[in-house]
Amino acid sequence: MxxxxxxxxxxKYGSHVAxxxxxxxxxxxxxVGLIGPNGAGKTTALRAMLGLTTYExxxxxxxxxxxxERTALMNDAxxxxxxxxxxxxxxxxxxxxxxxGVHPRFRRDRASGFLAKAQITGKRRMRELSKGMxxxxxxxLTMAIDAKLLVLDEPTLGLDILARRSFYDALVxxxxxxxxxxxITTHQVEEVxxxxxxxxxxxxxxxxxxxxxxxxxxxxxxxxxxPEKLAAARALKPFYERHALGKTVxxxxxxxxxxxxxxxxxxxxxxxxxxVAKLSGDAS
Amino acid sequence: xxxxxxxIRREFWERRAIWVIPATISAALxxxxxxxxxxxxxxxxxxxxxxxxxxxxxxxxxxxxIMMLYSTLYLLDCLYxxxxxxxxxxxxxxxxxDTDTVLSKLLVALFAIPLVSFVxxxxxxxxxxxxxxxxxxxxxxxxLWEGGAWLQIQGLWMxxxxxxxxxxxxxxxxCLIVSAWVKRAPMLWSILPLLVxxxxxxxxxxxxxxxxxxxxxxxxxAAAAFNGGSRxxxxxxxxxxxxxxxxxxxxxxxxxxxxxxxxxxxxxxAAAIQIRMRRAEI
Numbered sequence: 001m002x003x004x005x006x007x008x009x010x011x012k013y014g015s016h017v018a019x020x021x022x023x024x025x026x027x028x029x030x031x032v033g034l035i036g037p038n039g040a041g042k043t044t045a046l047r048a049m050l051g052l053t054t055y056e057x058x059x060x061x062x063x064x065x066x067x068x069e070r071t072a073l074m075n076d077a078x079x080x081x082x083x084x085x086x087x088x089x090x091x092x093x094x095x096x097x098x099x100x101g102v103h104p105r106f107r108r109d110r111a112s113g114f115l116a117k118a119q120i121t122g123k124r125r126m127r128e129l130s131k132g133m134x135x136x137x138x139x140x141l142t143m144a145i146d147a148k149l150l151v152l153d154e155p156t157l158g159l160d161i162l163a164r165r166s167f168y169d170a171l172v173x174x175x176x177x178x179x180x181x182x183x184i185t186t187h188q189v190e191e192v193x194x195x196x197x198x199x200x201x202x203x204x205x206x207x208x209x210x211x212x213x214x215x216x217x218x219x220x221x222x223x224x225x226x227p228e229k230l231a232a233a234r235a236l237k238p239f240y241e242r243h244a245l246g247k248t249v250x251x252x253x254x255x256x257x258x259x260x261x262x263x264x265x266x267x268x269x270x271x272x273x274x275x276v277a278k279l280s281g282d283a284s
Numbered sequence: 285x286x287x288x289x290x291x292i293r294r295e296f297w298e299r300r301a302i303w304v305i306p307a308t309i310s311a312a313l314x315x316x317x318x319x320x321x322x323x324x325x326x327x328x329x330x331x332x333x334x335x336x337x338x339x340x341x342x343x344x345x346x347x348x349x350i351m352m353l354y355s356t357l358y359l360l361d362c363l364y365x366x367x368x369x370x371x372x373x374x375x376x377x378x379x380x381x382d383t384d385t386v387l388s389k390l391l392v393a394l395f396a397i398p399l400v401s402f403v404x405x406x407x408x409x410x411x412x413x414x415x416x417x418x419x420x421x422x423x424x425x426x427x428l429w430e431g432g433a434w435l436q437i438q439g440l441w442m443x444x445x446x447x448x449x450x451x452x453x454x455x456x457x458x459c460l461i462v463s464a465w466v467k468r469a470p471m472l473w474s475i476l477p478l479l480v481x482x483x484x485x486x487x488x489x490x491x492x493x494x495x496x497x498x499x500x501x502x503x504x505x506a507a508a509a510f511n512g513g514s515r516x517x518x519x520x521x522x523x524x525x526x527x528x529x530x531x532x533x534x535x536x537x538x539x540x541x542x543x544x545x546x547x548x549x550x551x552x553x554a555a556a557i558q559i560r561m562r563r564a565e566i
Contacts, residue, residue: 052376052564067561074379087371089298101290102378138374 003028003149003181004049008057011044018044020205029178033192034185035275036202042185046153050079062148078142079151084134086126092137093122099141111144132163143175152184168195189272199271201278209278221252222269223260233263240277251277287380291388292396302397305354306347306404313408317415336430340437344405351401355393359459360470362389363560370565382560386460390553393456394449402441443531447509454501454545457552464559467566501545509536
């Protein structure tokens with residue numbers, strides 16, 4: 001059974017539909033990016049998976065119903081929702097003591113080691129730390145928990161490029177292994193592109209695209225076409241096109257490379273390209 | 285059970301006022317005892333055995349009155365502050381149920397804070413009694429030193445903690461609901477709906493039922509828990525005479541108002557837990 005399984009997941013706020021019949025299945029050992037523009041429903045989807053909100057439809061995370069079983073779920077799953085949610089009055093050593101006290105899978109030595117590496121001392125309060133340091137503290141607390149699932153919601157929002165880089169470096173080098181699963185939401189695709197094994201695009205509460213990165217090269221192809229060949233290329237039904245340097249780049253799905261070779265140089269689109277292509281393609 | 289220790293410690297870390305306020309009152313009283321002018325009021329019969337008890341009773345009453353007001357503010361803030369600063373998203377990422385979170389705050393407000401105030405009152409009254417007895421030895425002698433009175437007063441404090449917790453449970457429950465629910469101004473929202481309901485009742489029905497119930501709950505504690513309180517007059521002299529006899533234990537626990545209030549309070553706490561489960565940050 002998949003680690004996260006959603007079937008017809010819906011969430012309404014009044015008349016606003018935040019999630020519209022979402023079907024998702026996430027397997028163990030993957031790093032999944034939940035990617036979408038602001039207000040697309042990413043955060044709502046994560047809140048539902050973490051038991052922070054009610055929902056309609058079927059949802060199982062680690063075999064549990066999140067809203068009803070949040071407490072038990074949090075033994076095996078942890079999350080960093082947003083940067084800078086550690087309260088300003090909390091001291092670093094108190095944070096470690098507290099999590100060590102209430103979390104059966106917390107390993108204090110790992111947290112302390114990570115904080116020592118980041119040169120953050122225990123007596124400091126969160127209000128005295130920079131946003132980047134606060135994120136490091138939160139990450140240290142979270143990475144010291146032996147969890148099966150880690151959920152990150154816009155974890156680097158508002159951080160400078162150095163802090164972002166060290167955040168993701170720590171995540172990949174010190175945390176990720178084949179027993180873990182990570183789900184990250186972001187609206188900055190470029191930042192996580194090299195990290196992910198899977199990408200799920202979400203827009204207006206619906207899943208637009210759900211694919212494994214290994215499949216991108218097989219499924220998608222972009223080709224820069226000179227004007228004289230444009231009509232012939234368009235006959236193969238690209239799902240998106242954009243103009244660049246006098247040529248037109250056409251994006252194809254499920255069209256073989258042999259068919260496209262004659263139109264120009266082929267390349268595999270990046271996740272960011274696909275994101276733009278899929279979302280603006282649907283809008284037009 | 286072990287995680288309750290951490291939940292309660294957490295509250296003491298965050299709310300340093302729980303010990304800063306009693307420490308401040310204590311320091312002020314000690315300073316007065318050290319440097320204030322000693323004056324004997326002629327009416328007070330110093331040889332009477334009541335002086336020691338009056339003194340202890342008044343000191344405790346001062347601490348508990350101030351700290352109960354603080355407790356109310358604490359209850360109004362405790363499920364609101366972490367939603368406002370979004371730290372609720374951190375607390376909810378840990379395997380602690382919302383039931384335990386809400387109950388730990390209730391325990392702090394109804395038991396931990398009163399306990400801290402009485403311990404502070406005891407320590408302060410001992411220090412002040414020592415200072416005053418030394419400074420005004422010729423005037424009062426050992427009137428403030430009375431072991432029996434001190435022990436009796438400890439029993440009274442325990443009785444006050446338990447009965448006040450039961451009596452004020454609906455007030456605490458209401459504060460928790462407001463704290464878990466509102467998006468801003470919990471203090472205002474704790475009063476506003478009651479005020480509106482009261483005005484509607486008064487103008488459209490012409491009765492004062494709600495005001496009677498709420499008012500009776502807030503200022504009816506002394507009358508419900510103590511003998512002699514029914515006259516509406518309650519002063520420290522009464523406490524002092526016979527602290528034990530003064531407690532109306534059977535009266536309090538057989539009073540239907542006690543148990544109706546406790547049931548309503550428990551329902552409100554349960555409602556606050558349900559609201560807390562459904563609300564994350566503001």
